[in-house]
Amino acid sequence: METAFYFCTACCFLIIFSNVSTAIDTISPAESLTDGMTLVSNGGTFVLGFFSPGTSENRYLGIWYNDIPVQTVVWVANRISPINDSTGLLQIQNGGRIVLQVRNTTAVWSSNTTASVRNPVLQLLDSGNLVVRDGNDNNPENYLWQSFDHPTDTILPGMKVGVDLRTGIDRRLSAWKNWDDPSPGDLTYGVDLEGSPEMVLWKGSEKYSLSGLWIGAGFSGAPTYSSNPIFDYNFVWNENEVYYIFFLKNQSVKLRNALNQSLSQSQIYTWNPESQTWQVFLALPIDYCDRYGLCGPNANCDSNKLPSCQCLPGFKPKSPQRWSSSDYSGGCEHSKPLNCQGGDDGFIRIANVKTPDTTNSWFNRTMNLRECRASCLRNCSCMGYSNLDITGGGSGCVMWSDDLLNIKQLQTEGQDLYVRVSASQAEQKKKPNVRLAIILTTVIGAFLVLLLVVCYIRRRRRKLRDEFGDKNVNDKENKEEDGDMELAVFEFGTITRATYNFSVDNKLGEGGFGPVYKGTLANGQEIAVKRLSKNSGQGLTEFKNEVKLIAKLQHRNLVRLLGCCIHGDERMLVYEYMPNRSLDAFIFDQENREILTWPKRFQIICGIARGLLYLHQDSRLRIIHRDLKASNVLLDSEMNPKISDFGMARAFGGDQTEANTNRVVGTYGYMAPEYATDGLFSVKSDVFSFGILLLEVISGRKSRGFYHANKSSNLIEHAWILWKEDKPLDVADDFLVNTGDLSELLRCIRISLLCVQQHPEERPSMSSVVHMLGSHNELPLPKQPGFLLNKKHVEPDSSTDMDASSSRNEISLSLIQPR
Ligand SMILES: *[C@@H]1O[C@H](CO)[C@@H](O)[C@H](O)[C@H]1NC(C)=O
Ligand SMILES: *[C@@H]1O[C@H](CO)[C@@H](O)[C@H](O)[C@H]1NC(C)=O
Ligand SMILES: *[C@@H]1O[C@H](CO)[C@@H](O)[C@H](O)[C@H]1NC(C)=O
Ligand SMILES: *[C@@H]1O[C@H](CO)[C@@H](O)[C@H](O)[C@H]1NC(C)=O
Numbered sequence: 001m002e003t004a005f006y007f008c009t010a011c012c013f014l015i016i017f018s019n020v021s022t023a024i025d026t027i028s029p030a031e032s033l034t035d036g037m038t039l040v041s042n043g044g045t046f047v048l049g050f051f052s053p054g055t056s057e058n059r060y061l062g063i064w065y066n067d068i069p070v071q072t073v074v075w076v077a078n079r080i081s082p083i084n085d086s087t088g089l090l091q092i093q094n095g096g097r098i099v100l101q102v103r104n105t106t107a108v109w110s111s112n113t114t115a116s117v118r119n120p121v122l123q124l125l126d127s128g129n130l131v132v133r134d135g136n137d138n139n140p141e142n143y144l145w146q147s148f149d150h151p152t153d154t155i156l157p158g159m160k161v162g163v164d165l166r167t168g169i170d171r172r173l174s175a176w177k178n179w180d181d182p183s184p185g186d187l188t189y190g191v192d193l194e195g196s197p198e199m200v201l202w203k204g205s206e207k208y209s210l211s212g213l214w215i216g217a218g219f220s221g222a223p224t225y226s227s228n229p230i231f232d233y234n235f236v237w238n239e240n241e242v243y244y245i246f247f248l249k250n251q252s253v254k255l256r257n258a259l260n261q262s263l264s265q266s267q268i269y270t271w272n273p274e275s276q277t278w279q280v281f282l283a284l285p286i287d288y289c290d291r292y293g294l295c296g297p298n299a300n301c302d303s304n305k306l307p308s309c310q311c312l313p314g315f316k317p318k319s320p321q322r323w324s325s326s327d328y329s330g331g332c333e334h335s336k337p338l339n340c341q342g343g344d345d346g347f348i349r350i351a352n353v354k355t356p357d358t359t360n361s362w363f364n365r366t367m368n369l370r371e372c373r374a375s376c377l378r379n380c381s382c383m384g385y386s387n388l389d390i391t392g393g394g395s396g397c398v399m400w401s402d403d404l405l406n407i408k409q410l411q412t413e414g415q416d417l418y419v420r421v422s423a424s425q426a427e428q429k430k431k432p433n434v435r436l437a438i439i440l441t442t443v444i445g446a447f448l449v450l451l452l453v454v455c456y457i458r459r460r461r462r463k464l465r466d467e468f469g470d471k472n473v474n475d476k477e478n479k480e481e482d483g484d485m486e487l488a489v490f491e492f493g494t495i496t497r498a499t500y501n502f503s504v505d506n507k508l509g510e511g512g513f514g515p516v517y518k519g520t521l522a523n524g525q526e527i528a529v530k531r532l533s534k535n536s537g538q539g540l541t542e543f544k545n546e547v548k549l550i551a552k553l554q555h556r557n558l559v560r561l562l563g564c565c566i567h568g569d570e571r572m573l574v575y576e577y578m579p580n581r582s583l584d585a586f587i588f589d590q591e592n593r594e595i596l597t598w599p600k601r602f603q604i605i606c607g608i609a610r611g612l613l614y615l616h617q618d619s620r621l622r623i624i625h626r627d628l629k630a631s632n633v634l635l636d637s638e639m640n641p642k643i644s645d646f647g648m649a650r651a652f653g654g655d656q657t658e659a660n661t662n663r664v665v666g667t668y669g670y671m672a673p674e675y676a677t678d679g680l681f682s683v684k685s686d687v688f689s690f691g692i693l694l695l696e697v698i699s700g701r702k703s704r705g706f707y708h709a710n711k712s713s714n715l716i717e718h719a720w721i722l723w724k725e726d727k728p729l730d731v732a733d734d735f736l737v738n739t740g741d742l743s744e745l746l747r748c749i750r751i752s753l754l755c756v757q758q759h760p761e762e763r764p765s766m767s768s769v770v771h772m773l774g775s776h777n778e779l780p781l782p783k784q785p786g787f788l789l790n791k792k793h794v795e796p797d798s799s800t801d802m803d804a805s806s807s808r809n810e811i812s813l814s815l816i817q818p819r
């Protein structure tokens with residue numbers, strides 16, 4: 001009865017309220033907001049009301065988006081004092097204090113409005129800010145209280161995160177404990193004022209990840225994100241306030257930055273109106289090198305290297321034993337003692353880094369780099385310095401004392417850090433004549449090298465021109481492309497000559513989109529020509545995509561594209577030739593498999609991982625391969641792996657991590673379940689394919705077409721069953737078990753199972769994979785893998801959980817046309 005009554009009142013209120021809510025978006029002391037009513041912001045974007053999160057039955061007062069179907073709460077008032085029934089009532093009292101009451105008596109939450117005004121009004125602004133204003137005040141931006149000063153777990157555009165030094169208010173976020181409970185978890189995010197200020201993500205009282213210094217146009221940990229197409233951000237740092245803020249570049253985009261307790265991340269989401277879902281645009285920590293102090297003091301973390309932790313130049317591991325067994329916590333120390341008193345120290349420059357933890361730092365905005373250096377040199381406790389602001393040629397000075405902690409190597413942008421070392425190790429030598437000599441030799445040397453390079457380029461250009469001669473004039477697209485990419489466009493005649501008119505003898509194989517031919521140019525250079533079949537479904541757009549992408553990507557574990565050729569509606573790609581063909585020709589071949597011994601295989605695995613990491617993390621483009629498999633890994637003359645076939649890779653703006661596609665491409669047997677069934681691809685679906693590939697390299701068996709008497713219908717399942725039966729090594733090729741390093745083998749099996757886990761968010765990123773391959777640390781336990789079961793091979797008595805996943809995945813089989 002009672003619930004029915006409440007429900008009815010709620011409905012009536014809702015109806016009455018929604019009738020007037022577009023006109024009235026404020027509450028004054030005579031009115032109140034009860035459970036079931038909502039207050040809509042003036043532009044209709046946000047709504048204030050009572051809600052129950054997840055499966056909880058508790059009621060909370062909160063703000064969520066009004067105009068999207070997924071309830072996304074951005075602010076909660078009574079997050080630590082839930083209401084257990086629907087008697088919640090929000091009122092604004094005469095002075096201006098807002099109070100949330102239950103059962104008409106008990107206050108469970110209130111605003112700490114200090115000022116007292118005659119005519120207070122409560123208003124929800126279209127920015128998502130709930131404010132108390134004086135109705136008589138002509139300045140509508142004079143807030144007595146605002147929810148933006150009391151954030152929960154979400155930053156909205158226009159909201160400040162940080163400290164107001166005048167009022168002492170510290171706007172700090174804390175994650176929800178879990179989906180059902182908005183009370184504060186232990187993950188918090190805010191400004192740390194100690195030393196020089198920076199943004200910090202804490203776990204409990206420990207620092208978890210730092211932004212690095214604000215260096216003018218961005219944080220030194222991610223300087224390029226300031227040029228993203230969606231939002232502008234700023235870090236304001238003056239005597240009154242220190243805060244981080246962002247603004248939308250396009251007001252019709254929805255963007256929020258929320259903390260995620262389970263992943264320990266600060267995630268920036270954008271709303272995708274097509275798929276009606278939130279998508280992660282950027283998450284911090286960006287990779288494991290952003291984890292606080294991962295490499296210990298005086299070391300640099302480079303996620304593109306193995307091992308990732310490297311002592312700074314002029315430093316050596318404090319404990320070489322522990323360091324070599326991948327325990328980096330002890331960090332590094334000077335390899336030659338300093339002689340500060342003798343005035344005999346110098347500095348080594350380390351380019352493109354995220355600055356060290358600023359706790360033990362101090363700064364001066366007016367000093368230039370030279371004064372900064374001199375000042376650091378004078379003070380024996382100063383261990384390093386850098387510019388404060390790198391825009392406009394650099395200005396300001398930051399100096400660090402004690403150990404330098406939390407340095408991360410970036411690839412292209414970032415701060416130059418000068419680290420104190422003993423004079424003999426420093427870049428600049430003291431004696432002027434020596435210095436002069438060095439400068440002279442360097443200059444002369446550089447000049448000679450330059451001369452040689454110029455000559456070489458000239459000669460090569462001429463040669464290329466002679467070789468490929470006239471361009472295909474009847475294709476306009478062709479000319480355009482050539483202009484902005486500087487990619488060699490081969491004449492069709494050159495290609496036919498090189499491949500003996502695509503003779504059968506020259507055919508290397510049938511790639512994803514057509515046959516591949518070996519060719520020899522007139523100058524003797526060997527090439528591989530991929531002749532894209534006309535019915536491959538790859539149109540001009542995709543072709544251009546592939547050509548542009550591959551041309552931009554250069555890494556020693558990626559196949560290099562030399563050029564392309566367009567002849568009528570026929571398109572060809574010209575690659576460097578890989579004499580040892582592809583990985584599948586070895587691992588699945590009874591005669592050749594022993595050529596690839598375990599150390600060689602391990603090296604190949606690490607190479608593939610690094611190549612894929614490069615694709616996923618290159619600062620400007622984020623490439624998802626989408627068709628990683630053994631036949632797409634080519635081997636050069638020294639058996640170094642090179643990933644090929646980016647035809648289906650899609651360029652992201654360096655930001656999106658997940659996208660939805662209605663055209664599933666890829667190869668059955670390597671596809672992640674979420675990709676095969678829902679067309680949802682992400683870097684994590686590549687990680688899945690990598691996991692399969694790893695299993696294949698270890699087992700010497702194909703993922704597809706695998707059949708085992710032991711009921712298992714595919715390789716993952718086979719490996720998983722053996723893992724659960726505690727005999728993981730049984731999955732490996734006997735020849736490897738007999739000759740390889742068993743602990744490394746075991747480690748790789750475990751990594752492969754981590755990569756093929758059912759849930760994409762549980763799979764490691766490629767940077768963690770690279771790290772796991774290179775370290776000896778304990779690995780997490782893999783969870784249930786994502787099966788792509790072929791129902792035919794499943795015995796009727798197979799366990800129920802497999803049945804559940806297979807029935808879901810069965811749909812996928814009709815979607816895919818196995819090649
Ligand atoms: C709600 O909590 C109050 C005490 O805070 C308690 O007296 C009441 O029984 C609870 N109601 C329900 C429905 O659990
Ligand atoms: C709340 O209490 C006031 C008096 O204190 C009373 O007038 C009002 O009707 C009560 N409201 C409800 C919903 O019980
Ligand atoms: C208001 O102030 C009281 C005491 O000063 C404090 O316990 C309470 O948490 C504050 N409430 C909010 C919402 O800040
Ligand atoms: C803003 O975003 C909307 C939706 O994403 C888009 O349609 C529109 O073209 C964008 N406007 C500008 C100026 O970029």
Ligand SMILES: *[C@@H]1O[C@H](CO)[C@@H](O)[C@H](O)[C@H]1NC(C)=O
Pocket residue numbers: 176178179259260261262263280761
């Ligand atoms: C945390 O992030 C994961 C992956 O993006 C998502 O599935 C999960 O729902 C998020 N949790 C919360 C509380 O937002």
Ligand SMILES: *[C@@H]1O[C@H](CO)[C@@H](O)[C@H](O)[C@H]1NC(C)=O
Pocket residue numbers: 364365366367371
């Ligand atoms: C910064 O350095 C300049 C030049 O050395 C000096 O005059 C000034 O007092 C310094 N400022 C602070 C705040 O230390």
Ligand SMILES: *[C@@H]1O[C@H](CO)[C@@H](O)[C@H](O)[C@H]1NC(C)=O
Pocket residue numbers: 379380381382401
């Ligand atoms: C030297 O650096 C330390 C580091 O914190 C600082 O406290 C001290 O004032 C500096 N001394 C001079 C003379 O600048």
